[in-house]
Amino acid sequence: MLKAIWTVSLALAALSLAVMGFLVIARGFSESRRAKVAARRDALLASVIGWMAGETSDEHVTGELARDLDLSIDLLGELFEMVRGVEQGRLAGLAESAGVAGHLRAGLSRRSVAERLTAAETLAWFTSPETVAALDRALADPDPEVALAAASSLAQIGADRPVRQLLGPRFDRSDPSRRLEMVIARVARRRPGELAELALDAARTSRLRIAALDALAQAGAPEGIIAAETLAAQDPSVDIRVACARVLGLLGHPGVAPTLAALIGDAHWAVRAKAVESAGRLALTELAESIVALLSDENWWVRHRAAEAIERLREAGLATLKDLIERHQAVSVSKAPADRAARA
Amino acid sequence: MPELTPDLVVAATLQVVLFVVIATGLFQNGLYAVQLAIALVELASQRPERRASLLWRRYAEVSPPISLLVPAYNEELSIVDSLRSMLALNYPDFEVIAINDGSKDGTLAKMIEGFGLEPIIRDYQDAVAHAPIRGLYGSAQHPRLLVIDKENGGKADALNAGINCARAPLFCGVDADSILERDALLRAVQPFIDEPSRTVAVGGTIRIANGCRIERGRVLSFGLPRTMLGLFQTVEYLRAFLMARLAWSRLRTLTIISGAFGIFKRQPVVEVGGYSHGTVGEDFELVMKLHRHLRERGDDYVIRFIPEPVCWTEAPESWRVLGRQRSRWQRGALETFFRHAGMFGRPRYGRVGTLGLGHVFIVDVIGPPIEVLGYILVPLLWMLGLLSVDYLLAYLALTFVFGIFISVGSLILEEIELQRVPRVIDLVILTLIAVVENFGYRQVSNLWRLRGVWQYLTGQQGWGTMTRVGFRRA
Numbered sequence: 001m002l003k004a005i006w007t008v009s010l011a012l013a014a015l016s017l018a019v020m021g022f023l024v025i026a027r028g029f030s031e032s033r034r035a036k037v038a039a040r041r042d043a044l045l046a047s048v049i050g051w052m053a054g055e056t057s058d059e060h061v062t063g064e065l066a067r068d069l070d071l072s073i074d075l076l077g078e079l080f081e082m083v084r085g086v087e088q089g090r091l092a093g094l095a096e097s098a099g100v101a102g103h104l105r106a107g108l109s110r111r112s113v114a115e116r117l118t119a120a121e122t123l124a125w126f127t128s129p130e131t132v133a134a135l136d137r138a139l140a141d142p143d144p145e146v147a148l149a150a151a152s153s154l155a156q157i158g159a160d161r162p163v164r165q166l167l168g169p170r171f172d173r174s175d176p177s178r179r180l181e182m183v184i185a186r187v188a189r190r191r192p193g194e195l196a197e198l199a200l201d202a203a204r205t206s207r208l209r210i211a212a213l214d215a216l217a218q219a220g221a222p223e224g225i226i227a228a229e230t231l232a233a234q235d236p237s238v239d240i241r242v243a244c245a246r247v248l249g250l251l252g253h254p255g256v257a258p259t260l261a262a263l264i265g266d267a268h269w270a271v272r273a274k275a276v277e278s279a280g281r282l283a284l285t286e287l288a289e290s291i292v293a294l295l296s297d298e299n300w301w302v303r304h305r306a307a308e309a310i311e312r313l314r315e316a317g318l319a320t321l322k323d324l325i326e327r328h329q330a331v332s333v334s335k336a337p338a339d340r341a342a343r344a
Numbered sequence: 345m346p347e348l349t350p351d352l353v354v355a356a357t358l359q360v361v362l363f364v365v366i367a368t369g370l371f372q373n374g375l376y377a378v379q380l381a382i383a384l385v386e387l388a389s390q391r392p393e394r395r396a397s398l399l400w401r402r403y404a405e406v407s408p409p410i411s412l413l414v415p416a417y418n419e420e421l422s423i424v425d426s427l428r429s430m431l432a433l434n435y436p437d438f439e440v441i442a443i444n445d446g447s448k449d450g451t452l453a454k455m456i457e458g459f460g461l462e463p464i465i466r467d468y469q470d471a472v473a474h475a476p477i478r479g480l481y482g483s484a485q486h487p488r489l490l491v492i493d494k495e496n497g498g499k500a501d502a503l504n505a506g507i508n509c510a511r512a513p514l515f516c517g518v519d520a521d522s523i524l525e526r527d528a529l530l531r532a533v534q535p536f537i538d539e540p541s542r543t544v545a546v547g548g549t550i551r552i553a554n555g556c557r558i559e560r561g562r563v564l565s566f567g568l569p570r571t572m573l574g575l576f577q578t579v580e581y582l583r584a585f586l587m588a589r590l591a592w593s594r595l596r597t598l599t600i601i602s603g604a605f606g607i608f609k610r611q612p613v614v615e616v617g618g619y620s621h622g623t624v625g626e627d628f629e630l631v632m633k634l635h636r637h638l639r640e641r642g643d644d645y646v647i648r649f650i651p652e653p654v655c656w657t658e659a660p661e662s663w664r665v666l667g668r669q670r671s672r673w674q675r676g677a678l679e680t681f682f683r684h685a686g687m688f689g690r691p692r693y694g695r696v697g698t699l700g701l702g703h704v705f706i707v708d709v710i711g712p713p714i715e716v717l718g719y720i721l722v723p724l725l726w727m728l729g730l731l732s733v734d735y736l737l738a739y740l741a742l743t744f745v746f747g748i749f750i751s752v753g754s755l756i757l758e759e760i761e762l763q764r765v766p767r768v769i770d771l772v773i774l775t776l777i778a779v780v781e782n783f784g785y786r787q788v789s790n791l792w793r794l795r796g797v798w799q800y801l802t803g804q805q806g807w808g809t810m811t812r813v814g815f816r817r818a
Contacts, residue, residue: 002734009741016752178406178537300469
C-alpha cells in the first residue's frame with residue numbers, strides 16, 4: 001500500500017508533465033496557425049468591404065468566402081451586427097450564394113451544442129425557405145437553448161408560427177431560460193390575440209403569462225389592456241397582478257384609472273407599489289388622494305413609490321398632500337385639549 | 345502477551361499518528377484528484393463563447409439589471425481607474441455603487457474630483473444592517489455611478505450599505521482594487537438567464553494581474569508576475585478556481601464565491617440579513633447562510649461557478665503580507681465552518697452538508713495541522729531509524745509529488761479549455777512553477793494556515809494591512 005502511494009503519485013506526476021509537454025508543443029504549432037488564420041481573416045474582411053463598396057466582383061468575394069466557411073461565418077457574424085437595412089440583405093444574399101448559410105444549416109445537426117447554438121443564432125440573418133425549414137426542425141433540438149435560439153431566429157426572420165409551436169416542450173416547463181421572454185416579445189406584433197389568450201389562460205405557468213403581458217405592453221398592443229384589466233380583477237397570483245399594474249402603466253390608456261385604483265388597494269405590497277408607480281407614470285390626478293394615503297403604508301417600497309408618484313402628479317399631487325397635512329394638523333389641534341385633559 | 349513497556353507505547357502511538365497523517369494526506373489528495381476529473385467533465389460540457397459580439401447578441405435583450413457594489417477602504421491610489429473601468433463594462437443595464445467605508449486617505453476626494461460628484465438625495469431601504477451613511481454622491485456626467493460615503497464598519501458592512509441602496513434585482517460584489525474584463529458580467533449572468541428562478545448566485549474566476557499591462561483600469565495584455573511569489577499565486581489561483589470551484593459547482597456543493605467577484609440575487613441575500621459582521625470570511629459565510637436558508641425552506645436552487653468571466657486582482661508580492669492574508673483566509677474558513685458545523689453531515693442539508701463541509705473539514709480544519717505535524721515527525725523518525733523507507737516515500741509522495749500532478753493538471757485544464765495564457769513561454773514557466781511550488785512554498789503556506797488556526801483558537805481579530813503599489817502602467 002505504502003509503495004503503491006509512491007508509485008502512483010510518481011506515475012501521475014510524470015503523466016501530467018508529459019501531457020503538459022505535449023500541449024506546449026501543440027500550442028507552438030497552433031500559434032503559427034492562428035497567425036495565418038488572422039491574416040486570412042484580415043484579407044477576407046478587406047475583400048468583403050471592397051465588395052460592399054462595389055470595388056470587388058461577386059465571383060471573387062464568393063470564392064474567397066467559400067474557401068473557409070467557418071472563418072466566413074465568424075467574420076460575417078460580426079459584419080451583420082454592423083450593417084443595417086439593404087446592406088444586411090445584400091450581405092445575406094452573398095453569404096447564401098457562397099454556401100455560408102448552407103454550412104450553418106448543416107451546423108444545426110452537429111454534435112457540439114456550442115456549434116448548434118451558434119448556427120441557430122446566426123441563421124437569423126438568412127430568410128431563405130431552406131433556412132426557415134432548418135430552423136423549424138431545430139425547434140425539436142434536445143438542447144433547450146438551441147431550440148429557443150431557433151425559435152428566436154424564426155421570430156426575427158418573420159416566420160409566422162404559433163407561440164406553442166415555437167416554444168415546443170418549453171411551453172409548459174416551469175423554469176425555462178429567459179430567452180423565452182425574447183421569443184414571446186418577438187411574436188407580439190404578429191400575434192397579439194394569441195398572446196392575450198395565453199395571458200388569460202390560468203392553466204399556463206405564471207412566467208409564460210407574465211411574458212405574454214409584458215410582450216403586449218412592449219408592442220403597444222391594446223389587447224394587453226383588456227387582458228391586464230381582466231386579470232387584475234380576478235387573478236390570485238401576486239406576480240400576475242404586479243405584471244398587470246406594470247402593463248397598464250406602460251400602455252398608458254387613461255381609461256385604466258379604476259383598475260389601477262383597485263390595485264392600489266391590493267392586499268399585497270408588491271401590487272400596491274407597482275400600481276402606484278403606474279398611476280404616477282400616467283399622472284392620474286383623480287387617484288391623488290389614494291396615492292397620498294399610501295405615504296403611510298406599512299411597506300417601505302409602497303411609501304417610496306407613492307412619494308415618487310406625488311412628484312409626478314405635480315400641482316394636483318402637492319395640493320392633495322397639503323390638504324392631507326392640514327386635515328391632520330386640524331385633527332391634532334382639536335384632539336390636543338382632550339389629550340391634555342386625559343393626561344391631567 | 346508482550347509486556348507494555350514505555351518504548352512499546354511510544355512506538356504504538358507513533359504508528360497511530362503516522363497512520364492518521366498518511367490517511368489524511370491520502371484522503372485530501374484523493375479529493376483533489378476527484379475534483380480534477382469532475383472539473384474536466386464540467387469544462388468540456390460548458391460552451392464558453394469567445395466572440396464578444398455574439399455574446400452581446402445572445403444575452404443583451406434578456407440580461408437582468410445588475411448593481412455593482414464596490415467597497416473601498418483607503419483605495420485612493422486606484423479607485424478612480426477601477427471605477428472608470430467598471431463604468432465602461434459591456435453590459436446593457438447596470439449601475440456602479442462605490443462605497444467609501446470611512447477611508448482615512450483621500451479615497452472620497454479622489455472620486456469626487458475624478459467624476460465631478462455632488463451630494464444627492466436617494467431613498468433607500470434599511471433592509472440589512474450597516475454603519476450610518478454620511479452622504480450620497482452622484483454626477484450628471486456619470487448617471488450610472490452612485491457613491492456612498494459611510495462610517496467605517498468593514499467590508500461586509502460596506503457591502504450591506506450597497507445592498508440597501510441597490511436598485512437592481514441582482515448585485516455583484518467587486519473589490520475596488522480588482523479589474524473586471526469588459527464582458528465579465530455578460531458571461532457571468534448566463535446562469536441567471538438559463539435558469540432564472542433557480543439561480544441564486546454565480547461566481548467567476550479571479551486571476552492575478554501582477555505582470556499584466558494595465559492602463560486606466562483595463563488589462564491590455566496578459567503577463568506573468570515577475571516574482572516567484574506572484575508566480576506561485578498564479579498557479580494557486582488556477583488550481584483553486586479551475587479545479588475546486590468548478591468541480592463543486594457541478595456537484596451543487598459550492599460553498600464559496602470569492603468576495604472579489606460574485607453575482608447574487610438581492611432578495612435571498614436580504615432574507616439572510618446580508619453579509620455577516622464580525623467575520624473575516626464574509627464571502628464564505630454569505631454562501632453558507634444562503635445554503636442553510638434555502639435548504640431549510642426547501643427551495644430548489646443553484647449556486648454556480650463560471651470559469652470564463654475573469655476578474656483581475658493585485659496579489660501581494662511580499663512574504664509578510666501574503667502570510668497575513670493566508671492566515672486571515674484560514675481564520676475565516678474556520679469561523680464559518682464552526683458557525684455552520686450543525687449542517688455537517690446532516691441529510692437535511694444534502695451534499696452541501698456532507699461533501700461541501702466535509703471538504704472544508706478535511707482541507708481547512710484538520711489538513712494544515714496534520715500536514716505540519718507530518719513535516720516534523722516523518723523526517724525526524726526516519727533519521728532516528730524508527731520509520732521505514734516505505735513510510736517516508738509514501739509521505740513524500742503525498743506532500744510533494746502528488747501536488748505536482750494536481751497543479752499541472754489544473755494547468756492542463758486551463759490549456760485545453762480556456763487558453764487564457766497567450767504565450768508558449770508563459771505556459772512553460774507556469775508548468776515549472778507548478779512543479780517547484782510543491783517544494784517549499786506549499787510548506788510555508790501550510791505554516792501560515794497553522795498560524796491562522798492559532799489566531800482562530802486564541803480569538804484574534806482584524807484584517808491586517810495590504811500594501812498596494814497600484815497596477816503597473818502600460
